[in-house]
Amino acid sequence: MAETMEAKKHFYYLHGAAPDRLLAWWSSLDENRGLRARLRRVERPDDALLTEAFFNFLEYVPPRWAETEHLYASALVACALAQVRHNQPGRSFAAQLGGGEDVAVMSDLRFRQLIKSRTPEEFFRRLIRAIRMLNGGVNILSLVEGILRWYDEYQTGPDRNPVNRLSVLWAKDYYLPSNSSTTSKGTE
Amino acid sequence: MNLLSSQWIPAIRRDGSQCKIAPWQIAETDNPVVELCAPRADFQGALYQFLIGLLQTCVAPEDIVEWEERYVEPMSSRYLQEAFGAWKDAFALDAEVGSPAFLQDLTLEDGEEKGIAGLLIDAPGGKTLKDNLDFFIKGGLVNALCPSCTALALFTLQTNAPSGGVGHRVGLRGGGPLTTLLRPVGDSSLWQKLWLNVLDQEQGLKTSAESMDASILPWLALTRLSDKSGKATLPDDTHPLQMYWGMPRRIRLCPASQSGECDLCGEQDLPLYSRYRTRNYGVNYEGPWLHPLTPYRFDLKKENEPLSLKGQKGGLGYRHWLGFMFHDDGNGDRASIIVQDFFNNKSRELDSEKQLSLWCFGYDMDNMKARCWYEHILPVFHLEPEQIVNVQAWIQTLLTSAKDSAPLLRKYVKEGWYRRPEDATGDVGFIDTEFWQATENDFYRLLGQMAALPVGADRVPPEIYGDWRSVLYKSVLELFDHFTLQTSVEELDLKRIVNARDALVKKFNSMKSIKHLREKGQVAKEVANG
Ligand SMILES: [Zn+2]
Numbered sequence: 145m146a147e148t149m150e151a152k153k154h155f156y157y158l159h160g161a162a163p164d165r166l167l168a169w170w171s172s173l174d175e176n177r178g179l180r181a182r183l184r185r186v187e188r189p190d191d192a193l194l195t196e197a198f199f200n201f202l203e204y205v206p207p208r209w210a211e212t213e214h215l216y217a218s219a220l221v222a223c224a225l226a227q228v229r230h231n232q233p234g235r236s237f238a239a240q241l242g243g244g245e246d247v248a249v250m251s252d253l254r255f256r257q258l259i260k261s262r263t264p265e266e267f268f269r270r271l272i273r274a275i276r277m278l279n280g281g282v283n284i285l286s287l288v289e290g291i292l293r294w295y296d297e298y299q300t301g302p303d304r305n306p307v308n309r310l311s312v313l314w315a316k317d318y319y320l321p322s323n324s325s326t327t328s329k330g331t332e
Numbered sequence: 333m334n335l336l337s338s339q340w341i342p343a344i345r346r347d348g349s350q351c352k353i354a355p356w357q358i359a360e361t362d363n364p365v366v367e368l369c370a371p372r373a374d375f376q377g378a379l380y381q382f383l384i385g386l387l388q389t390c391v392a393p394e395d396i397v398e399w400e401e402r403y404v405e406p407m408s409s410r411y412l413q414e415a416f417g418a419w420k421d422a423f424a425l426d427a428e429v430g431s432p433a434f435l436q437d438l439t440l441e442d443g444e445e446k447g448i449a450g451l452l453i454d455a456p457g458g459k460t461l462k463d464n465l466d467f468f469i470k471g472g473l474v475n476a477l478c479p480s481c482t483a484l485a486l487f488t489l490q491t492n493a494p495s496g497g498v499g500h501r502v503g504l505r506g507g508g509p510l511t512t513l514l515r516p517v518g519d520s521s522l523w524q525k526l527w528l529n530v531l532d533q534e535q536g537l538k539t540s541a542e543s544m545d546a547s548i549l550p551w552l553a554l555t556r557l558s559d560k561s562g563k564a565t566l567p568d569d570t571h572p573l574q575m576y577w578g579m580p581r582r583i584r585l586c587p588a589s590q591s592g593e594c595d596l597c598g599e600q601d602l603p604l605y606s607r608y609r610t611r612n613y614g615v616n617y618e619g620p621w622l623h624p625l626t627p628y629r630f631d632l633k634k635e636n637e638p639l640s641l642k643g644q645k646g647g648l649g650y651r652h653w654l655g656f657m658f659h660d661d662g663n664g665d666r667a668s669i670i671v672q673d674f675f676n677n678k679s680r681e682l683d684s685e686k687q688l689s690l691w692c693f694g695y696d697m698d699n700m701k702a703r704c705w706y707e708h709i710l711p712v713f714h715l716e717p718e719q720i721v722n723v724q725a726w727i728q729t730l731l732t733s734a735k736d737s738a739p740l741l742r743k744y745v746k747e748g749w750y751r752r753p754e755d756a757t758g759d760v761g762f763i764d765t766e767f768w769q770a771t772e773n774d775f776y777r778l779l780g781q782m783a784a785l786p787v788g789a790d791r792v793p794p795e796i797y798g799d800w801r802s803v804l805y806k807s808v809l810e811l812f813d814h815f816t817l818q819t820s821v822e823e824l825d826l827k828r829i830v831n832a833r834d835a836l837v838k839k840f841n842s843m844k845s846i847k848h849l850r851e852k853g854q855v856a857k858e859v860a861n862g
Contacts, residue, residue: 252827256826259826260822302820305813306813306814306818307813307817309821311824312817312826315827319826319827319830320831324834
């Protein structure tokens with residue numbers, strides 16, 4: 145059927161991380177308010193690299209996440225997740241920002257800035273603002289997937305197939321109504 | 333030079349050596365000629381038609397049996413030499429005014445004198461040069477041509493003549509007609525490449541016994557003028573074989589003067605033609621001509637005369653397959669007589685293991701100016717008459733859905749590109765071209781599957797329809813992404829693009845022809861699940 149041709153069930157790669165381990169770490173922050181507070185205070189992801197909270201995070205993800213080239217992306221994820229109050233699976237992160245048929249949670253202008261971010265610092269700042277706009281209610285796995293993809297593109301350049309680029313994936317979810325056949329259904 | 337006895341035709345023999353041959357040498361069997369090698373693509377097409385016309389006029393087989401015998405074993409070159417020799421007087425390249433000269437006005441003495449480059453269809457006028465559209469002649473002008481190139485230029489012009497200003501008439505098939513010639517795939521002799529395109533005499537092109545006269549070769553008599561006191565020339569006014577020898581332009585070559593290097597082929601030490609004279613109001617072909625080598629578009633309402641198909645923007649592709657092989661009921665296109673005759677008569681005489689193709693070529697003319705030269709090879713499938721009706725209908729279904737998809741893609745790419753797509757005027761035909769190219773292989777793959785069905789099969793496996801639907805869907809989306817998302821994210825209006833993309837998918841799925849494919853494809857699943 146046409147409708148299912150593109151909107152196949154979403155699969156998260158997460159650079160090898162197990163979804164339930166990521167979620168478990170995020171839940172554990174509830175019992176470790178100090179760690180969470182530390183991560184929420186950082187101005188740049190670098191600030192998190194030497195914290196106990198971050199070392200703790202690395203225990204929940206595959207070894208690859210602790211390698212030098214990956215550390216910054218790992219810190220981005222940890223710091224972003226520390227901002228999330230509730231996990232809201234279902235719609236993808238970008239769709240949550242778009243607000244579906246209702247008024248967008250994040251304005252078009254801010255959204256375009258977000259996807260056009262040029263440096264990790266810029267991306268980080270705008271991402272944190274986006275999570276706050278959602279009042280901390282975020283599709284965690286979709287968020288993590290987006291962060292990792294953004295960082296991959298930052299390091300190795302955008303995918304040759306433009307549809308696989310994060311900006312395009314997010315734009316589809318942000319701009320199109322959730323029942324559209326071309327958005328990625330944010331499922332788990 | 334005499335076109336029937338001189339060795340002037342550039343050709344390649346089986347061992348790869350290049351040579352110049354006289355027409356009768358196409359039948360030589362020792363190290364036979366396998367291909368022609370004219371210096372320009374349009375000359376190559378013309379040279380094929382010249383030789384086919386010659387065979388058709390002088391030695392057409394009596395019936396299909398003789399045709400087949402000759403296909404397997406050519407007539408002897410000696411016989412051919414004699415047969416062509418009988419027509420020799422009409423094929424001198426130049427002669428005193430008043431004596432016949434090939435494709436030239438018998439008595440033209442005065443008239444506008446022009447440089448020889450004027451015979452070339454693309455000859456760049458001031459504007460063409462400026463626009464850098466002189467793609468046939470690369471750098472520099474043509475001032476002098478050898479006899480071989482002159483003969484080819486003359487034939488090419490008379491065959492394809494576009495309108496050339498007041499009273500300068502267009503060719504018998506209109507300006508820049510398409511030609512479709514059958515060709516064996518793989519190794520074959522030139523003889524076979526030509527003979528495949530010769531009709532037997534039962535197909536209506538009988539040569540009268542007294543042979544050579546002006547009803548076939550119009551330059552043997554005074555030109556039928558088409559000025560105020562003249563008249564148009566209709567099929568009933570001449571012998572049907574004149575279709576191969578149409579002469580819409582009144583031209584007379586000025587005698588070759590110096591000798592030297594030809595500006596087109598580079599041959600040295602040959603007499604060179606540098607000027608010709610011309611006048612308007614030559615033969616004005618009108619009426620329902622049907623040239624055997626050209627597909628025509630028939631008026632679906634049967635009110636107007638058929639029009640020869642022309643090269644057109646976007647080129648040639650599989651969307652023409654149905655119209656060039658059989659008939660396309662969507663637009664009235666109908667295969668040339670030579671192709672019809674192939675499926676009606678020749679096909680069953682030939683070894684069906686030997687693959688054939690259809691070589692299609694012609695100019696894309698913009699009035700007097702050649703915009704482009706197109707060539708394309710279409711695959712030919714051996715089909716029994718009872719198969720043809722079915723394959724025809726099946727292909728029509730595939731084609732209709734593809735023809736609906738191309739403009740849809742174009743529309744939404746424009747919507748992705750422009751804030752106000754309806755005001756954007758640039759030429760975006762290349763979007764269609766890409767679409768046709770992207771889907772071509774799959775079309776022929778499915779066509780091959782249909783052609784391979786048993787002769788009695790009156791249904792195709794429904795999967796074919798589903799398959800084609802997926803091909804179209806995938807291609808439309810991939811090309812949309814390719815065209816709209818290529819640049820960096822800073823330069824894109826992603827809101828506009830993803831909305832256009834979404835609308836494209838919705839429109840695609842709601843098109844009648846696509847729904848039709850889906851319904852036909854669905855039967856497959858029900859039967860399988862059943
Ligand atoms: Zn030459």
